[in-house]
Amino acid sequence: MVCAHYCTCSIPVLIPLDIGQFSEEKGTKDNEEFDLTEAYSILCGQLWKSGGVRQFCIIAETLQLMLRTKVSPVLVFSKCHLTSYQPRSISQFNVDMTLGAISIICSRNGPRLNDLRAGTIYSHMCWLLQAVLTHHRTKLQGHFHLVVQVMQSLLRCLFTPLPHSSTKTDKAFGAPPPWLALRKHGLKARHAVAYNRLVLMICDPTVSAVRGAQQNNLTSAKDKAKRMAGIHMQYVLISYIKLQLEMKMLPEIREKMVPGLYAIFDTTTPEIRRMVSDSLDSSGRAVFGTLYKDWQRFGKWGGS
Numbered sequence: 001m002v003c004a005h006y007c008t009c010s011i012p013v014l015i016p017l018d019i020g021q022f023s024e025e026k027g028t029k030d031n032e033e034f035d036l037t038e039a040y041s042i043l044c045g046q047l048w049k050s051g052g053v054r055q056f057c058i059i060a061e062t063l064q065l066m067l068r069t070k071v072s073p074v075l076v077f078s079k080c081h082l083t084s085y086q087p088r089s090i091s092q093f094n095v096d097m098t099l100g101a102i103s104i105i106c107s108r109n110g111p112r113l114n115d116l117r118a119g120t121i122y123s124h125m126c127w128l129l130q131a132v133l134t135h136h137r138t139k140l141q142g143h144f145h146l147v148v149q150v151m152q153s154l155l156r157c158l159f160t161p162l163p164h165s166s167t168k169t170d171k172a173f174g175a176p177p178p179w180l181a182l183r184k185h186g187l188k189a190r191h192a193v194a195y196n197r198l199v200l201m202i203c204d205p206t207v208s209a210v211r212g213a214q215q216n217n218l219t220s221a222k223d224k225a226k227r228m229a230g231i232h233m234q235y236v237l238i239s240y241i242k243l244q245l246e247m248k249m250l251p252e253i254r255e256k257m258v259p260g261l262y263a264i265f266d267t268t269t270p271e272i273r274r275m276v277s278d279s280l281d282s283s284g285r286a287v288f289g290t291l292y293k294d295w296q297r298f299g300k301w302g303g304s
Contacts, residue, residue, distance in 0.1 A: 037091050040066050044097045048104045053117045060124040063098065066090065067131035095132055095139045099146040102129060106153035110177035118186030121179050122157060126194040129154075133201045137209040137225070144232045147202065152239045154195055158187055158257075159247040173243060192256035199236075199260030203229045203267045230267035234276050237264050241280060241287045261291060262299030 043059050050056035067090060102125045104110060113121060129150060132140070140147055156173055157180055180186065201209070203226065210221045240261065243249075249257075268276075273292065277285055 036066060037089070037094060040090065040094045041097060044094070044101050047101050048109075048111055050111045050113065053113050053120060056111065056113060056121065057124060060128060064127055064131045067098070067128070067135055090136060092139050092143075095136050096143060096146060098128060098132055099143075099150050102150045103146075103153045106150075106157055106177055108175040108177065110179060113179040115179050115181035115186060118180050119188065119191055122154075122187055122191050123194055125154065126191075126198060129198055130201065133198065133205070134209055137205060141228075144228060148232050148235050151198065151202070151233075151236045154198070155236065155239055156243065158192060158195065158253055159243045159249050161247055173239075173246065187253070188250070189252040189256050192253040196256055196260040199233070200263050203233060203260075203263040205229075226267050229264075230269065230272055233264045233267060234272050237261070238276055238279055238284075241284050241291070244287055245283055258294075258299070262295050265292070265295040265299065 040063065043063055047056065047059050047063070050059060105121070105125060129147075153174070157176065159173075161176075205222060205225045207222055210225045240257075265273075277288055280288055
């Protein structure tokens with residue numbers, strides 16, 4: 001058993017790694033590299049299997065640190081002893097696995113953690129996605145449908161079932177995760193603020209977030225990112241409208257959601273808004289119409 005001591009920002013995290021067992025599973029030999037890209041995959045795979053909130057938080061915070069460190073050291077072991085470090089960055093697979101992990105944790109298959117710490121669990125998932133959006137935005141090109149799935153899963157957690165809700169509702173929107181108690185909803189306005197921050201990051205990204213291959217044309221890269229957000233975030237808007245009709249949301253949470261909804265409208269074109277309206281029934285179109293009028297009156301920044 002070898003303990004890899006990973007320390008950033010003066011926060012030590014002790015990660016027990018059975019290097020011998022890992023080598024047998026992967027067919028590796030002594031003196032081969034065991035880099036933090038592989039360590040990230042192992043930790044991410046354990047995140048939704050966490051047996052307690054403390055373990056969940058330690059793993060989630062470690063993943064955040066690794067995501068923020070674009071070039072991570074490679075741990076090279078010889079006969080189960082650390083010998084050297086070499087540079088290696090977070091991979092595309094790591095990013096996709098992170099998005100998948102958040103979706104699983106927000107589903108009925110999520111870990112059975114203490115429901116009194118629902119707010120802590122939710123915040124850590126928002127921070128994980130925030131790290132991806134901030135430091136690995138360019139890796140989301142062609143993978144944005146995974147971001148939409150995560151945003152829909154996080155959005156579902158902000159709603160609670162109505163008294164008449166049935167298994168049909170759970171089938172349509174997914175049952176709540178085990179850590180989100182129905183008897184006393186653990187998510188408050190600050191968690192809606194965290195979600196709203198993610199929406200704003202997606203719909204109005206910073207220049208540094210979209211910085212990639214197009215170093216000499218950052219303005220067009222940002223515009224392209226906003227157009228991409230409009231194409232995909234319409235499905236988050238549709239989910240919000242349908243959830244409003246079938247479930248309930250605390251008034252303080254709904255209030256904090258408004259800037260994010262306006263930001264989604266800002267990325268849409270008339271054609272996209274028409275598509276959204278056509279995908280809804282009469283009740284949904286009524287809700288959409290109210291949101292659209294409110295956006296035109298209070299939130300429209302101009303352009304579309």
